[in-house]
Amino acid sequence: MDWNTYFALRRTRRNYERVFMAPCALVGLGGAGYYFAQQDFDPTPIFGMDQVVVYIAGTVAAGIVGLAMGPVVGNMVFRTANSKAKPLIDRMDNEFFKHIVKNRADPSANSVRNPIPDFYGEKIKSVSEYRAWLRKQREYRRKAQFYVGVD
Incomplete structure (x- = not known):
């Protein structure tokens, strides 16, 4: 594999990671929103706050976690789609990062x-x-x- 092909695949991998950020965030938001919508509201506070505030904070936190998981899922999908080139990409990644650290x-x-x-x-x-x-x-x-x- 030459360097131009490696950089093109690296760009494609980064695009996969970016594309999967939004769906993963929406899945996190939707899943947490659905879960908290099914909960019964009780007047007792959680962590000294109203339950609605805690549920909203949990939903937002689940969305942020989903957003952070997007690049991981995108990288897994990219590696699955390019399974034949996976050893070459790994070898080129290691070589490229050695060049970066050295220079x-x-x-x-x-x-x-x-x-x-x-x-x-x-x-x-x-x-x-x-x-x-x-x-x-x-x-x-x-x-x-x-x-x-x-x-």
Whole structure:
């Protein structure tokens, strides 16, 4: 697998993760809303609050959990859809992250005037963007070396 194919599959995986965020959040909201709608209302407070407030907070929390589970479900669906390429993607992921760890700048010199650019390489979508990321990391190292302590 070449790097361009890897970056295209990586972009597709991220799109799967984004697409599954909304349905998972709606399932969480709908499931919790249905569950709490079936509960009998009792005048005794829960955690010192009215039951309606606790039920609404629980429904919102279930929606947030569903939203957070969307990327996990999307990644599982992507890996199932691309099961033949799964070992290649895993190998390329490991190799790519080794490159990122090896080439990223030391964040200890991070400051307001000199913030570290894209520490985890999340915005890299192509080979040319990877090369631009490397240039930004070198520039950050240079600035951090010559402007240490300047804020």
